[in-house]
Amino acid sequence: MAKPVGRTKFIPIKEVSKVDHKSDSVRANGFLISVFCYRKILLTSMLDSKININMHTTGQIEIPLSKSKMTLMFIGSLAFVVTGFLLVFSPGITIGGKFYNSTIIFITGIVAILFFGACAIMIFNKxxxxxxxxxxxxxxxxxxxxxxxxxxxxxxxxxEITTLDIVNQRFLMIVIDNPNHYIQRQKNPLKRKAAEINFKNYGSPISISANALKLNFNELEILLQTQLSNNKLQ
Structure with missing residues (x-):
């Protein structure tokens, strides 16, 4: 025997609008969640292409040194050392219509040799x-x-971690509550002096740049700021 046809249920207009509103809200929330997840996956994949990540065991992130960046810096430092030697043996030089005597040029050359020579040695060791x-x-x-x-x-x-710009170079200053501890921890007198100068002029003895790392500055800044926030909350 045929079953009776059920009655058609009519939903009032007000209820229909509520249902549609809830559906739109669910769809909007789902879209935002999807965007957030996509952004997280994109950031992770971007970092993963340049950073050695071992999240399954220790959660440790390792950023390798960039040999190519350091090689370029080493060559640049050697070029300035050579320029310093040329200045030392120069009788004088005219720059922008102004003549600089041999004494000034000699001192400039010595400073260039010492400073960039030290940079070249540190880069070579690194x-x-x-x-x-x-x-x-x-x-x-x-x-x-x-x-x-x-x-x-x-x-x-x-x-906190702040950003510092010096002559087109960008650094992350790691502001700490015990700067003297990190200054005294530098055993080399030149390195200790450099840490003291950093603290006196920029508020922290610790500065980190992306110059020798296998990622750019913006990626480094996002990574460190995110990790600081996450670990401060724990």
Whole structure:
């Protein structure tokens, strides 16, 4: 026997609008979640292409040193050293219509030789370093990114991370609550003096740049700021 046809249920207009409103809200929330997840996947894949990540075991992030960047810096430092020697043996030079005597040129040459010679030595030593340039884990940051690296910096020591621009060079200043500890930790007198100058002029003895790392400055800044926020909340 045929079953009776059920009655058609009419939904009032007000209820229909509520249902549509809820559906739109659900769709909007779903879209925002999808965008957020896509952004997270995109950022992770971008970093993963340049950073050694071992999230499954220790959650540690390792950023390698860039040999190609350091090689270019080494060549540049040697070029300035050669220029310094040329200035030392120069009787004088005219720049922009103004003549600089041999004494001024000699002093400038000596300064160039000493400063860029020291830079060349530090870069050369760093070229032979096979350790990661920067390590980020649950305890803090391990800085090995330059010739005056700070070593291990616990999250508990870090107050904030700020950006510093000096002559078209960008640095992340790691502002800490115990700067003297990190200054005295530098065993080399020249490195200790450099840390003191950093603290006096820029508010922290610790500066990190992307100059010798296998990622750019913006990626480094996003990564460190995100990791600082996440670990400060724990």
């Amino acid at each position: 070229l032979r370093d096979n350790k990661a340039g920067l390590i980020i884990n649950k305890t803090g940051i391990i800085d090995n990114s330059s010739g005056i690296s700070a070593g291990h910096i616990p999250w508990t020591d870090i107050i």
